[in-house]
Amino acid sequence: MAGMVAGMGAGTVVFDLDGTLADTSADLIAAANACFIARGMGALLDPVADQLIAFHGGRAMLRAGYGRLPQDMLLPPGAEEEDYPRLLDHYAANIAEHTRLYDGTEAALETLAAAGHRLAVCTNKPEGLAETLLRELGIRGHFQALIGADTLPVRKPDPRPYFAAVEGAGGIAARSFLVGDTETDRKTASAAGVKVALVAFGPEGQALERLAPDAMLSEFAALPALAKAWLG
Known part of the structure; x- marks a missing residue:
């Protein structure tokens, strides 16, 4: 019964890649x-x-x-x-010579998965490069779906790649949100009609507040609590 409840309450968290999950x-x-x-x-x-x-x-x-x-x-x-x-x-x-995951990335992904949430990546990086990078960083297995710049005929901020990422992960858009680091991610979320959390640890930092996201993340450790508040 507990597993069924967790599954019913699960939502989908969709991540951008560059500047969000990793400093590339x-x-x-x-x-x-x-x-x-x-x-x-x-x-x-x-x-x-x-x-x-x-x-x-x-x-x-x-x-x-x-x-x-x-x-x-x-x-x-x-x-x-x-x-x-x-x-x-x-x-x-030379895709991962200097690239590193942001602090707390993997722990947050594990915590979200343990809470029953589905995880996906929606990036404007070509799909093949994104696939390679996620594997090199050791986190590809955390994601049920990956949509890249060339997976569809359109890319973010068109909402269709976002919807494809949610669907590919087995979720529904109404119970999902986006984590990103740019105005493109903000526009994508708006076009998709979902909430967006922008990270404050990327190159723009707190300056992203000008985009009026639904939340700013100062660290990945705060993401599981945000997912619980937004998705149940």
Whole structure:
């Protein structure tokens, strides 16, 4: 009977990946810098100062780097289209050299699962890379579903990837919420009609309060209590 009650009360917690579950910025920036270095431009991005750029994706990093070139250094036509697949290849080969889980990530996932909640990942990282990274970090087994940028024809903030993640985990959207770290996650939750908790330990920190999320998480240790309050 207790197991049945726990199952009935279970909900689904959907996580973003980069900047939410793990700090992937150093490996992302290293991949972009590898492209710049190959063109003789040097390392144009800083792994600390440019963390936030990294979480906006590969093309954002490339464009930020190109924008720092001296005026007398011309960028070849089509450079971005050449460099983007090179960036992905370099990143795939070095995906977890510097990446680390945020403090308390795995303990929170275990506690949520023990409470009967279903867990899923909905990320704008390509699905194959997300799959590899979660396995490298040793947490893939915690998630019943994974939806990446290329799993569907659309990506966040379109709500369809979120709904697919919830459904893939065996849950229903009405008993789910999103944990993320960007305005994209805030917009995704709004479009899906669900609550969102934004993490305060990513590169933007408490500045994310400007997005008026339903909750701010200062640490993952607070997530199980939040899930209990929101999902029962």
